[in-house]
Amino acid sequence: MSGSNVGGSNMSGLGANKSGMRSSRRFRAFAITFAAVYAAVYYVALSNNWPLFSYGPAVGEWTLFNHAASDGPTMYWYGWIATSAITAGVAGVIAMSLPENFGKRLWSGLAWLIPVCAIAAIIHLLGGYFTH
């Protein structure tokens, strides 16, 4: 009786361990995909000016997508972040739901390589400020 209990608890321990590893692999796929997709989409959103929303700080005005404020400057930064975060979040959830093999095979270096490329592209895009 006691032996079977011990066996049972070991079995459930193993099961918990397995499911922990599985969810960890899934989160790995999410995290790598999120970093890579976000960085790429952020560059595209910035260079094409595709904010999810715009903000006019002088008048406290929020508008959907790319709209100039009725007075003063318009800020798109929050909107670019939202565009990228939502797209990357969706891509991350899709990556999580793919078979476990995908998570295992996904090269973890994408999590920093794509952001490095996006940063280099952004610096190139704004390079004009340094040659003024």
Added chain:
Amino acid sequence: MWMALVITHGLLAFLLLGAITHQVVSVWAPVRAGAANFVSRFRAVGSANYANAIIVLYLVTAALGAFIYTNYRITARLTLEQGHYWKSFGAFEIKEHLIAIGLALLPAYWYFWRQPLDGADSATRKSLTALLAFIVWWAFLAGHIANNIRGLGT
């Protein structure tokens, strides 16, 4: 109020800079034997212990910066434009984008710094830490320079 927020933002950024610098130095130039001098002790910190603090500090500093940014946009930025401080202006523009991209690194950074550390992920862990350190250093310096040009409370 804005001045207090800018100072708080600067102090948080300073803490973040210290933590990430400690971590990046300890992973790229770890000390194997007993730490003898100041530099060795700086390199010998338990880098894994910094990860959660760095994530919290990054999020809080970025959130505060994002709030202050509305005021910067209608005050300090005009000073930079009218004074033709284009290099500082450009550095600050890049800072905004670096901070935004840094936010996306945090889930992966957290994952690859989870205990127990996986030796197979060592290169990714080191690269993510170095990239985050680059972002934090750029943001700190660009913010500091912009603040020096504009002056506090002027």
